[in-house]
Amino acid sequence: LNAQAQNADPLPSWADGAAKQAIVGFVSKVTRENSPGFVPVSERIATFDNDGTLWAEQPMYFQLLFALDRLKALAPQHPEWSSQEPFASLLKGDVKGALAGGDHAILEIVMASHAGMTTDEFAAIVKEWIATAKHPLSHLPYTDMVYQPMLEVLAYLRANGFKTFIVSGGGVEFMRPWTQAVYGIPPEQVVGSSIKTEFQMRDGKPVLVRLPQVNFIDDKTGKPVGINQYIGRRPIIAFGNSDGDLQMLQWTTAAAGLRLGVLVHHTDARREWAYDRKSSVGQLDKALDEASVQGWTVVDMKQDWKVIYPHEKR
Amino acid sequence: LNAQAQNADPLPSWADGAAKQAIVGFVSKVTRENSPGFVPVSERIATFDNDGTLWAEQPMYFQLLFALDRLKALAPQHPEWSSQEPFASLLKGDVKGALAGGDHAILEIVMASHAGMTTDEFAAIVKEWIATAKHPLSHLPYTDMVYQPMLEVLAYLRANGFKTFIVSGGGVEFMRPWTQAVYGIPPEQVVGSSIKTEFQMRDGKPVLVRLPQVNFIDDKTGKPVGINQYIGRRPIIAFGNSDGDLQMLQWTTAAAGLRLGVLVHHTDARREWAYDRKSSVGQLDKALDEASVQGWTVVDMKQDWKVIYPHEKR
Ligand SMILES: [Ca+2]
Ligand SMILES: [Ca+2]
Numbered sequence: 001l002n003a004q005a006q007n008a009d010p011l012p013s014w015a016d017g018a019a020k021q022a023i024v025g026f027v028s029k030v031t032r033e034n035s036p037g038f039v040p041v042s043e044r045i046a047t048f049d050n051d052g053t054l055w056a057e058q059p060m061y062f063q064l065l066f067a068l069d070r071l072k073a074l075a076p077q078h079p080e081w082s083s084q085e086p087f088a089s090l091l092k093g094d095v096k097g098a099l100a101g102g103d104h105a106i107l108e109i110v111m112a113s114h115a116g117m118t119t120d121e122f123a124a125i126v127k128e129w130i131a132t133a134k135h136p137l138s139h140l141p142y143t144d145m146v147y148q149p150m151l152e153v154l155a156y157l158r159a160n161g162f163k164t165f166i167v168s169g170g171g172v173e174f175m176r177p178w179t180q181a182v183y184g185i186p187p188e189q190v191v192g193s194s195i196k197t198e199f200q201m202r203d204g205k206p207v208l209v210r211l212p213q214v215n216f217i218d219d220k221t222g223k224p225v226g227i228n229q230y231i232g233r234r235p236i237i238a239f240g241n242s243d244g245d246l247q248m249l250q251w252t253t254a255a256a257g258l259r260l261g262v263l264v265h266h267t268d269a270r271r272e273w274a275y276d277r278k279s280s281v282g283q284l285d286k287a288l289d290e291a292s293v294q295g296w297t298v299v300d301m302k303q304d305w306k307v308i309y310p311h312e313k314r
Numbered sequence: 315l316n317a318q319a320q321n322a323d324p325l326p327s328w329a330d331g332a333a334k335q336a337i338v339g340f341v342s343k344v345t346r347e348n349s350p351g352f353v354p355v356s357e358r359i360a361t362f363d364n365d366g367t368l369w370a371e372q373p374m375y376f377q378l379l380f381a382l383d384r385l386k387a388l389a390p391q392h393p394e395w396s397s398q399e400p401f402a403s404l405l406k407g408d409v410k411g412a413l414a415g416g417d418h419a420i421l422e423i424v425m426a427s428h429a430g431m432t433t434d435e436f437a438a439i440v441k442e443w444i445a446t447a448k449h450p451l452s453h454l455p456y457t458d459m460v461y462q463p464m465l466e467v468l469a470y471l472r473a474n475g476f477k478t479f480i481v482s483g484g485g486v487e488f489m490r491p492w493t494q495a496v497y498g499i500p501p502e503q504v505v506g507s508s509i510k511t512e513f514q515m516r517d518g519k520p521v522l523v524r525l526p527q528v529n530f531i532d533d534k535t536g537k538p539v540g541i542n543q544y545i546g547r548r549p550i551i552a553f554g555n556s557d558g559d560l561q562m563l564q565w566t567t568a569a570a571g572l573r574l575g576v577l578v579h580h581t582d583a584r585r586e587w588a589y590d591r592k593s594s595v596g597q598l599d600k601a602l603d604e605a606s607v608q609g610w611t612v613v614d615m616k617q618d619w620k621v622i623y624p625h626e627k628r
Pocket of ligand 1: 049050051052053240241242244282
């Protein structure tokens, strides 16, 4: 059974090609004892962007869809929103109009939907949403829109002694309630953006209250900063899909020793979405240029992935 | 051999008494399958304060002694320090005089000694210091002044499926270079205070530069905030030794299910130091009162610990 397990293809949803070869070849090299590229288990750190790398991100980031659902639920308690932007547009279903307010509008949406409750209350809200909400186009639960080939990479790396981390621009407390069940990644291995929390005693019980203040933005140059702050050592593998991952891949691959940088390129308009240099969500432009210079692996979703979502496999 | 290992006392440096019983009793209850107190491995999170809990902290925090050594090394490049407080007093050996400047003086000392270099450079400085520096009174390397009974607790918990974390007011990048070797705790399981870092490209290579700005203070109410931010779930065991740990113990023990809160009380003036309510370092006052109210375990170092430091055992 053991020999059989070892001989089985660890990445069955990946087509034979350069991307699969790069991943399997890298793992073979760093795990072969007494080889020059050998890396001890303790240093086998792999980091993964989430939106567009582990799950889909179109027509907009799923966390933004969560925020919109949340605002709709809260609207009855906020009659003033009917005449106040960005809420007025949102509640009329005009997301584009609401987002026309730029970063300030997004900040207002995030704080109104993500702050003002305890951390325990927020976790319960996220769990309820992730268990029941459906994607506006596919009508699938959001956790069915994770990428089967990436689930295989996560499991394959862990089977080879890697610790797998998420390093995402998304909210850390939006991800932690479900990453263990969906990706096999425990809360303490999730790095993300955050708002501030405050310790309070309520009726003699300690709580952490979520404040409407940005604490940390885990994107672009924030990704290596977050990796250093939360993980405290440098990954030897990093997977991303956009310019938000450029610095994470630079930080990962510039150090001495064998390193693997991978970009997931969304090239499949039929089975998923096709977008890159000009997309407002998950823009991939500078990082794509840098991939050629640095020799990073670029996954062509259309060519390299036999299936996209887990349900296609069943 | 296995039966022998299981029967061997996992805490040989602990005297039989209430503290040892509380620890062993708790671990037995949460690890016994099908018992009402059973906790799955994934939720066996234990957090430990560092200064005064895992290693000594007198006559002052060891990280402050590191900062002073560092300032002495840097002084030739800073002639202006000879007439500028707190540096002038420090360089004359008058630590008390320097610290008379209060929090502002400490901040100046920390930033002058801890900022201005890359994270890699700082890690190398810490490694060099921890390998060579000696404590001013014991003349032992600082890592010989860790508590043998606590090393046994860490190993015992890990053998029972716990993940052990440090949650310390000390600097996270001051601890991470040596916690794996000394405590068996990897960098990604160390939570601490931090200064900000900035991503920069230098000669085409990415670096993280340490800035003279506070990022996070992991003390008092900051401890539950840090636990939530870095670990993302609540511990079921917390060990501390001072009022800086009060909120961590409240946060840990107030939740449902079996919980263990432990305070290390420094009661042994002969073998270590005796101090509590009125100490300027590691003050233990409010948390000691709260321990009686909450039923937290208080370790009496003089009575409960057969040896203090590892070398006493040899
Ligand atoms: Ca992304
Ligand atoms: Ca302490």
